[in-house]
Amino acid sequence: MASLKDYLEGKLNENELKLVRRSFDIIGDIAQIDIPDELKNKEKLIAKAIMELHKNIKVVVKKVGPTSGEERVRPVKVIAGEKRTETIHIENGVRLKVDLNKVYFSPRLGTEHLRVVEQIKNNEIVFDLFAGVGPYAIPAAKRAKKVIAIDTNPYAIKYLKENAELNKVEDKIKAYVGDCRKIVKKYKWKQKADRVIMNLPMHASEFLDVAFYVAKPNAIVHCYFFLPEEELYKGAIKKIKNAEKEFGRKTRILRKRKCGQLAPRIWRTVVDFKIY
Ligand SMILES: C[S@@+](CC[C@H](N)C(=O)[O-])C[C@H]1O[C@@H](n2cnc3c(N)ncnc32)[C@H](O)[C@@H]1O
Known part of the structure; x- marks a missing residue:
């Protein structure tokens, strides 16, 4: 062509x-x-x-x-x-309806969504704190026991619920509109999660307290950060270690990787870690 x-x-x-x-x-x-x-x-x-x-x-x-x-x-x-501006995007075999003027969606994250979802086992309870239209939550629901999906954008949750139906996983997903910190406290979900997904690279590290609050012992967290080339991955790990001290629970870094580029020398990165 x-x-x-x-x-x-x-x-x-x-x-x-x-x-x-x-x-x-x-x-x-x-x-x-x-x-x-x-x-x-x-x-x-x-x-x-x-x-x-x-x-x-x-x-x-x-x-x-x-x-x-x-x-x-x-x-x-x-x-x-x-x-x-509304369309249905197919990612890793999952149908995702989005309106580009109402919600966040990037087709460039398909490989990263799959990398995380493929780790999920069928007895897991997964918390997706910044769920968007559900590119993690919907495929996660095909594998997990239950998925809790939260987003402040009511349009994102409207599409996520529609996407759950489109992909026939509505029975496995509970979706909530609101700030994830307020929602998890409101529903008293302390130490419920086997896995926590935090894809809000600009601010996810400000919500580490939420991950520690919902994480069961041995839960895995996937936390995203924008990091400059020269800082990979110092800033991110420091924040996780500070949270470890603040919340009195040990952590172990499992993996860190780049998963996209925001600007020259600024990377979208993810750190996977375990909370004991
Ligand atoms: C970068 S998007 C990621 C969406 C989705 N996880 C994905 O991979 O496409 C971050 C999402 O977090 C939501 N958000 C921002 N602050 C939030 C908060 N305090 N609590 C819950 N959701 C929030 C935004 O509305 C947005 O949909």
């Missing part, structure tokens, strides 16, 4: 061609692209080229702002195709 740049040759001048981004994300049948300001008046042409090249794409959206706020939503605008 011709590349987007090949396809646009003759339609854009040389300087414009240089500015076209080589890659873009595909979420369900939506292509999500970055359009530099200099190419604003060529955006429709670029979007139509994507739809010509990828016949399964029905909508092209462009990013119109940064990922922001507690809910980590990155706003987009439709620039070609059907006028919608």
